[in-house]
Amino acid sequence: QVQLVESGGGSVQAGGSLTLSCAASGLNFSTYHMGWFRQAPGEEREGVAGISAGGTTVYDDSVKGRFTISRDNAKNMLYLQMNSLKPEDTAMYYCAAGDAVPIATLIAVDFGYWGQGIQVTVSS
Numbered sequence: 001q002v003q004l005v006e007s008g009g010g011s012v013q014a015g016g017s018l019t020l021s022c023a024a025s026g027l028n029f030s031t032y033h034m035g036w037f038r039q040a041p042g043e044e045r046e047g048v049a050g051i052s053a054g055g056t057t058v059y060d061d062s063v064k065g066r067f068t069i070s071r072d073n074a075k076n077m078l079y080l081q082m083n084s085l086k087p088e089d090t091a092m093y094y095c096a097a098g099d100a101v102p103i104a105t106l107i108a109v110d111f112g113y114w115g116q117g118i119q120v121t122v123s124s
Contacts, residue, residue: 003023004022005023005095005116006117007022007118008118010119015085016122017083018120019079019081020118024097033052033098034095035111036067036094036095036096038089039091043091047107049080052102053102057069057104058105092117094114097111
């Protein structure tokens with residue numbers, strides 16, 4: 001079955017950096033579009049960054065210029081490099097995979113598989 005396992009979360013001070021990783025298995029990774037979502041307490045889940053099977057990317061305005069999504073199809077890995085972190089970036093971060101659309105997307109319904117999530121906490 002499809003498994004998505006996130007790693008690399010933790011606590012960091014504002015202005016710091018973290019890199020999230022997502023190990024994917026049970027799917028033909030190179031043909032799936034992938035994404036990172038986050039959910040803060042009391043808030044709805046929101047799309048942060050998406051990458052198509054072909055490598056095109058899309059970002060939420062709140063993270064443009066600070067976050068970079070990338071993928072390594074040879075290793076079945078997805079990454080999210082997060083720089084200049086802010087306290088408002090604090091959330092549970094989720095890796096997601098889908099094959100519904102041939103583009104990079106931040107729409108949750110376009111993704112059929114989700115990881116368990118990993119906590120990112122940014123202190124001021």
